[in-house]
Amino acid sequence: MLEISGLAASVEGTPILRGIDLVVPSGEVHAIMGPNGSGKSTLSYVLAGREDYTVTAGSVRFDGADLLAMEPEMRAAAGVFLAFQAPVELPGVNNANFLRTALNAIRRARGEPELDAVQFLKLARAQSKALAMPEDMLKRNVNVGFSGGEKKRNEVLQMALLRPRLAILDETDSGLDIDALRIVADGVNALRRPEFSALVITHHQRLLERLVPDRVHVLAGGRILRSGGPELARELETRGYGAITAAAA
C-alpha cells in the first residue's frame, strides 16, 4: 500500500508538486490524469527516487516503510517499478543481459535464487511472446534503435519479468496504436492480484477502457484537484480539464 501525504517537490528550485495526498491500497489501480505541466511525471520520478528532484515537504510510505529514504535500487528491490515515459538507450548493452542483471539484482534483494542464462531466456521468451514482441528485441541493445512503440513494449516486458508490487506507468500509452495499447493494458491486467497496485499516468480515456481503474485523480498545478471513480475519466474526456481547474481556482 502506498501512502503519500503532503508531498511537495521542486526541480532546480522551481516548486512542481505542492502538497499531494494520495493513498493507493493494495490490489487497486489508480489513474492520474491532468494537463501538461501539472506535475504527473515529477510525481513518478519522485516516487522512483530520481536525484535531481528535491522533496521539500511531506512523506511517502510504501508498506509502512519510508520510501523517500531509500536509494532508487532499494525501491526497485522493495517492489516499485517505474515504466518510463521516455525509456533510456544503453548502447552496447544487450537487452536480455540487462533484464537478467536487473531481475537477478531484485531476486537477490528478495532472498530468492538467481536465474541462470538458460532459465532466464526461457522465461523472457515466454513473456515476449505473451506481449507479442518480436524475439529479436531481446538480442538488441537496450532501447537502441527501438521505435517508440517498441520502447514502450520493452518497458511492459520489464514490468512483466520483474513482477513489481507497485507499478507506476508514466504515459506508457502515449504514441501507441490501438494494438499496442491493448498489449500495455493486458500487461498490467495480468499482474493484477491482491498484493499488486498500480498508478497509471495517462492523458487518455482510451487506455482506461481496457485497464479499468478503481480510482481516478485529477492532478493540476501540483495538487490533486478531484478524485472519483472510473466515470471521472469519461467526464474528463467529454468536458476537458478546464471545468475542474476553473472550479478549483
Add this chain to the structure above:
Amino acid sequence: MPAVAETLETVESLARSGYKFGFETTIDMDVAPKGLTEDTIRLISARKGEPAWLLDWRFAAFAAWRKMEEPRWARVHHTPIDYQDIHYYAAPKAKAGPASLDEVDPELLATYEKLGIPLKERAILAGVQGANVAVDAVFDSVSVATTFRATLAKSGVIFCPISEAVREHPDLVRQYLGTVVPVADNFFSALNSAVFTDGSFVYIPPGVRCPMELSTYFRINARNTGQFERTLIIADAGAQVSYLEGCTAPQRDENQLHAAVVELIALDDAKIKYSTVQNWYPGDAEGRGGIYNFVTKRGLCRGARSRISWTQVETGSAITWKYPSCVLEGDGSVGEFYSVAMTNHMQQADTGTKMIHIGRDTRSTIVSKGISAGKSDNTYRGLVRIGPRASGARNHTQCDSLLIGDRCGAHTVPYIESRNPSAKVEHEATTSKISEDQMFYCRARGLSQEDAVGLIVNGFCKEVLKELPMEFAVEAQKLLAVSLEGSVG
C-alpha cells in the same frame, strides 16, 4: 545534492580499494646495486650467461641511450625519473633456473596461485584448475617457470624464457632480435635493449598451429626495481599463435618503472594474436605510487598475407605510454589494434597504435575505446601511414571516448599520412558521457551504481572485449568493473 557533485565526492572519498594484487612476496633476492653503468650491464649479462655478441649489442644500446632524451610529446606528466636510483636486476635466490616445476620455490608458486595463475601442470591436466594455457611466469628480472614445454615441443613449438633462448637457440634469437624495434628506436627501447633481463621467446615452425594458448605473466615484486622484459615471437610461414600477457605489481607509495619491448614477426600467411590485460598497480586516489609503464610493442607483417592482431585492456599503471604497432610489409598483410584503456583517479594514459602500410593491398583496423573517470587523463594517439608502394591500402579507425564525471579528460590525436592516392583511410571518433538518465534508468531497475556503470562500460567496450580469448574476456570484464569502483553517480 546534485548527482554530479555527489559522484565527484564519492570518487574522491574512495581510494583504489579494488586493487587486489597489491601484496608483496617475501623471498630472498639477488639484487644488483642501484644505478646504471657498463658494469651493471656486464653483471646482468653474466648472470644470464650470455654470449659476447649479446653483451656488445647491449653496450651499443647503452651508448645510444646515453645520447637520447626522454620523449616529451606524450600528454603525461611525472616527476623526473632518476635512472641511477633504480635496481636493474632482481631475482629470487635460487639455482640458475629450475629444471622442472618441482624445483620452483614454493613461495613463488604460492604467489602465482594467489594471482590466479596456476603453474602446476599436473593439476591443470587433471582438470582441477584453470584453462589449458601454457604459462611463462616472470618474477622481477627472471622467468621462474614455464609450463607445458614438453607438450609444445612435440609440435616443434619453442616457448621458453628469452634468456634460455639466447643459450639454446642463439641463431634464431640473433636473426630476429632488434629487427622490428631497433635498439635506438626510442629512449625506452634503447634502455630496455641495454638492460633487459627476461621475457618470453616463442617460435612457431612453418605450418604449425600452436596447440594451446601461450601466456606470460609478469610480476614486479622487489622494491625500487625496474622491470625490463623483452618478448620475441616468431610465426614462421603459415604458422598461427595466440599469446596472452598479464601484469600485476605490489601496492607501494613510490613509482616503479616498467619499460618492456615486444617484437612480433609474421612470415608468409602467418597469424599472431597478442592480447594484453595490463593491471599494474595504478597508484592511490591521490596519485601516490603506481607503475610508470613505458612500453614499445611492434609487430612486423613481413610475409605476404600475414596478420598481426593486438588486443589490449589497459586498466593499471600510474602512467601508460604504449603504442602497439604493425608494420605491414608483406603484400595483402593485415594489422589490427583493439584497445580498451581505462583511467581513474589520477592515472594518465597516452596510448594508441601505428599502422605503417608498406606493401600492396594491406589493410588495418583500429578500434580504440577510452574510458576516463576521476581526475584522470586519457589520450588516444594513433598514426596511419600509407607508403608510396601501398596501392590499394585501406584503414578504418574507430575511436570512442567515454567520460565519467566532469574532472577527467579524453583526447584524440590521430595522425594520417598518405603517399598513395589509391589508399582509403577512414577515421571516426565519438565522445560521450554516462548520462544521469542512464544511471537512473538502471538503478530504477534494481541495479546498484557499480553494476550500472559496469554494464554500461562493458557495453561500450564490447567490440574490443569480444576479440579477447574467452578466459581473458571474462577476467577483463570483472577487472573493468573493479577498476571503476566508486567512480559513479
